[in-house]
Amino acid sequence: MLRLNIRAGEIAVHDSRLVRIEACLDDGRVTVQDLATAEMSDLPLASLQARSSIEIGSPVDGHLEASRSTKDIPWQRASTREQALTALFDGSGPWGERAQGIAKSYGITKRTLYRWLALYRDVAVTSSLIPRPCGVPVGARRLDATREALVNTVIERKYLSRARPTIEEIVRIVNQRCIEEGYKSISRNAIRARIRKLDPRTRTRTRYGAKAAHSKHAITPGSFPVERVLQSVQIDHALADVIVVDERDRLAIGRPWITLCIDVFCRGVLGFYVTLDPPAVTSIGMCLTHACLPKEPWLRARGLGHLHWPLSGMPEVLRADNGKDFRGEPLRRGCREHHIKLDFRPMATPHFGGHIERLIGTMMGRIHLLPGTTFANPRERKGYKESIHFLGVRTAQA
Numbered sequence: 001m002l003r004l005n006i007r008a009g010e011i012a013v014h015d016s017r018l019v020r021i022e023a024c025l026d027d028g029r030v031t032v033q034d035l036a037t038a039e040m041s042d043l044p045l046a047s048l049q050a051r052s053s054i055e056i057g058s059p060v061d062g063h064l065e066a067s068r069s070t071k072d073i074p075w076q077r078a079s080t081r082e083q084a085l086t087a088l089f090d091g092s093g094p095w096g097e098r099a100q101g102i103a104k105s106y107g108i109t110k111r112t113l114y115r116w117l118a119l120y121r122d123v124a125v126t127s128s129l130i131p132r133p134c135g136v137p138v139g140a141r142r143l144d145a146t147r148e149a150l151v152n153t154v155i156e157r158k159y160l161s162r163a164r165p166t167i168e169e170i171v172r173i174v175n176q177r178c179i180e181e182g183y184k185s186i187s188r189n190a191i192r193a194r195i196r197k198l199d200p201r202t203r204t205r206t207r208y209g210a211k212a213a214h215s216k217h218a219i220t221p222g223s224f225p226v227e228r229v230l231q232s233v234q235i236d237h238a239l240a241d242v243i244v245v246d247e248r249d250r251l252a253i254g255r256p257w258i259t260l261c262i263d264v265f266c267r268g269v270l271g272f273y274v275t276l277d278p279p280a281v282t283s284i285g286m287c288l289t290h291a292c293l294p295k296e297p298w299l300r301a302r303g304l305g306h307l308h309w310p311l312s313g314m315p316e317v318l319r320a321d322n323g324k325d326f327r328g329e330p331l332r333r334g335c336r337e338h339h340i341k342l343d344f345r346p347m348a349t350p351h352f353g354g355h356i357e358r359l360i361g362t363m364m365g366r367i368h369l370l371p372g373t374t375f376a377n378p379r380e381r382k383g384y385k386e387s388i389h390f391l392g393v394r395t396a397q398a
Contacts, residue, residue, distance in 0.1 A: 160198075162207065167192055257275055
């Protein structure tokens with residue numbers, strides 16, 4: 001524990017400020033002088049604290065041990081400065097001579113030592129002596145009020161619109177306006193910094209709409225508890241990102257539709273159905289039939305008897321989106337016939353069907369590895385060499 005000697009001339013700390021004890025009073029109080037303001041006051045003895053105990057060495061402020069990490073360098077420099085001030089307080093002799101000698105031993109000027117002393121008098125803690133970075137503070141804005149208003153106006157009227165212009169287009173518009181008004185041009189980084197400061201949800205809502213903003217930024221708390229297999233099953237359709245061709249001429253027929261259902265408890269695929277027809281109640285019926293029946297006969301018929309697919313059975317709850325094929329009367333009657341509860345997620349809330357949506361996304365990623373894939377969008381097909389299996393006729397004709 002640090003010791004404080006109660007005597008006249010001793011330097012102490014009161015409320016993070018340096019004070020000098022001038023006199024000791026009989027009622028357990030002391031008269032002190034604030035070293036920063038020179039004000040005199042009487043304080044309780046218990047309110048005073050000893051200064052940090054630092055071993056006085058002779059390290060130079062700009063030369064630290066090589067073993068120190070980069071993160072420790074500012075703190076070590078502050079500690080070195082505090083050592084210099086401690087030597088100044090605890091030394092003997094005239095103040096000016098002491099300051100001159102300490103400044104010389106630490107390789108600094110007397111003025112620099114007094115500058116550290118001014119910082120330390122205000123807040124007598126080591127962190128007050130941490131070197132401050134030079135230059136413009138991070139996040140500071142250097143545009144004048146006129147150009148600042150111009151940039152904000154262009155961002156509000158042009159960037160935050162459904163036209164969704166790029167940042168490069170906003171830079172061009174801003175500098176065109178500057179030329180017209182006779183102002184100095186504004187850098188691209190300055191404009192980008194102001195766009196980054198925009199509220200993300202507001203930016204998405206104004207550029208892409210409320211639905212996109214809710215989907216991207218809305219908080220979705222809570223959980224979806226399921227206690228057993230077949231308690232909750234999700235079902236949905238997806239258009240596969242691959243082109244099917246005929247067996248003989250290899251001419252393109254179209255992209256197939258896949259209907260999938262997943263058990264939420266074990267995250268296993270319960271059943272699926274592939275067809276070239278658009279989604280309909282028939283696809284749902286075939287997928288549910290495949291989900292309910294044992295898979296062993298289906299696997300043996302396709303020469304896959306060595307595989308094990310143990311999932312099968314009647315779901316307790318079938319959850320789907322609000323497509324007209326799921327909302328149709330045939331599916332309602334079928335679920336009622338077999339005592340399956342049919343549940344629909346709220347409108348425009350795809351996260352309520354997150355398990356089946358994630359399964360579809362994973363499956364599409366695997367499909368993109370097949371020859372003849374269309375990928376998720378046409379831009380991803382750039383430079384893609386299609387398989388000979390899909391373009392045999394055109395290659396032969398060429």
